[in-house]
Amino acid sequence: MANILIAVSGSISAYKIADVVSELGKAGHEVQCILTRSAKEFVSPLVLETLSGRPARSEVFGPDVSGTEHIDLARWTDLLVFAPASANMLARLALGLADDLPSTVALASEAPMLIAPAMNTVMWEKAVVQQNLATLVARGAQVVNPASGLLACGEVGMGKLAPVAEIVAAIERLAARPRVLDLTDERILITAGPTTTAIDAVRYITNHSTGRMGAAMAEEALRRGAVVDYVLGIDKGVVRPVAPRGAEGRLNLIEVRTAEEMAAAALEKLPLVQGVVASAAVMDYSVASPSASKLKRASDAIALDLVPSVDVLGALRQAAKDQWFLGFAAETDDVETHGKGKLEAKGLDFLFANEVAKLGVAGQTGFAVGTNAGVLLGKDGSRHELKLGSKAEIARQIWDRIA
Numbered sequence: 001m002a003n004i005l006i007a008v009s010g011s012i013s014a015y016k017i018a019d020v021v022s023e024l025g026k027a028g029h030e031v032q033c034i035l036t037r038s039a040k041e042f043v044s045p046l047v048l049e050t051l052s053g054r055p056a057r058s059e060v061f062g063p064d065v066s067g068t069e070h071i072d073l074a075r076w077t078d079l080l081v082f083a084p085a086s087a088n089m090l091a092r093l094a095l096g097l098a099d100d101l102p103s104t105v106a107l108a109s110e111a112p113m114l115i116a117p118a119m120n121t122v123m124w125e126k127a128v129v130q131q132n133l134a135t136l137v138a139r140g141a142q143v144v145n146p147a148s149g150l151l152a153c154g155e156v157g158m159g160k161l162a163p164v165a166e167i168v169a170a171i172e173r174l175a176a177r178p179r180v181l182d183l184t185d186e187r188i189l190i191t192a193g194p195t196t197t198a199i200d201a202v203r204y205i206t207n208h209s210t211g212r213m214g215a216a217m218a219e220e221a222l223r224r225g226a227v228v229d230y231v232l233g234i235d236k237g238v239v240r241p242v243a244p245r246g247a248e249g250r251l252n253l254i255e256v257r258t259a260e261e262m263a264a265a266a267l268e269k270l271p272l273v274q275g276v277v278a279s280a281a282v283m284d285y286s287v288a289s290p291s292a293s294k295l296k297r298a299s300d301a302i303a304l305d306l307v308p309s310v311d312v313l314g315a316l317r318q319a320a321k322d323q324w325f326l327g328f329a330a331e332t333d334d335v336e337t338h339g340k341g342k343l344e345a346k347g348l349d350f351l352f353a354n355e356v357a358k359l360g361v362a363g364q365t366g367f368a369v370g371t372n373a374g375v376l377l378g379k380d381g382s383r384h385e386l387k388l389g390s391k392a393e394i395a396r397q398i399w400d401r402i403a
Contacts (some may be wrong), residue, residue: 001028002175005077005111007102008048012086013161015116020083020373021051026040029175032308034058034073034101036089040376057340060101070101074109079175082106083119083144084161087129094132110245112174114330116144116167121157138370140392144170182403184225189273190218191266191280191312193233195259199304200291205234208367209281213328216395217277230254231262233280237368239364259283259309266316281367281372285309317322317347326402329353330366336375343377349379350402364388376401
């Protein structure tokens with residue numbers, strides 16, 4: 001059974017949360033509700049207190065508030081549920097605001113988050129609302145999408161709070177997810193982010209990688225008990241992994257810039273690890289002779305002499321003893337075909353192949369976005385398609401398959 005914290009925001013559908021609380025209580029869960037001020041206009045805190053057996057709180061300050069309730073609640077809960085989640089609440093969560101009890105608890109909590117939006121159809125379909133929701137999904141939040149039907153305003157369309165049974169089922173599913181510690185005593189080397197190659201003293205060439213997928217793989221490995229040696233190619237906008245509470249001492253971060261530096265750092269760590277996750281987007285070419293000083297602007301075209309850079313994954317695979325290897329392949333065309341080719345050519349145990357957008361095209365997978373999708377291939381011929389989700393969720397699914 002789990003400790004479940006339900007944050008209720010202002011919506012006519014707030015009264016339905018009483019049934020959610022009742023059903024969860026019958027299932028044996030500990031439930032507590034926190035409310036925004038406007039939520040109290042739609043549902044009585046006394047009703048929620050009676051059904052949950054715990055005080056329904058809404059204030060950050062006051063004579064009966066110690067000032068640390070938001071921390072206590074954030075640490076107590078195993079699952080943080082926002083239901084109903086108004087458009088205003090989605091915006092505040094996406095921006096990381098902390099101006100009332102529910103948003104403050106959300107910012108202080110490391111618990112999984114489930115969101116059940118509810119609002120008018122026009123509000124639901126606004127681009128900014130969908131962007132805010134996508135931001136939260138990219139950070140790992142799960143969503144119970146609203147239903148279509150007759151709304152409180154008399155209009156018909158998408159925006160009704162999902163049925164109580166559907167919300168309860170989603171909560172039960174997440175609450176039942178066990179704390180997996182299948183990587184305890186494992187030490188894992190992860191390469192992530194881009195590499196760069198200098199043109200001159202002030203200019204360089206790189207790619208669009210931000211290292212988000214590698215960070216998600218590292219954070220999930222740390223949650224599962226692993227020690228992670230993380231070799232990160234750094235550039236503007238690169239995402240560094242954040243170790244879960246209690247796992248800070250198991251993350252060893254090494255920052256590099258070039259492919260050569262990445263290979264050297266990774267090869268140094270290789271004898272210490274049992275497995276390698278090669279998610280870095282390594283530049284395949286380097287400038288042969290970068291200028292030690294700044295090249296001056298000229299009216300004539302110039303040519304850069306590019307030579308192959310070090311094959312980081314190839315060097316690691318060649319130096320390996322009995323380590324297992326997971327590679328990544330970001331492709332614009334024939335994703336699975338190219339993925340299978342890399343899996344075989346590099347002698348890998350697993351490979352995750354995903355599509356990246358072509359030049360000038362926006363996409364939901366690949367570089368500089370919070371979501372991903374693709375296919376996980378195994379050297380035994382196995383194939384597992386991973387549908388679009390946050391990179392944190394994709395990382396969980398990959399570790400579930402290979403751990």
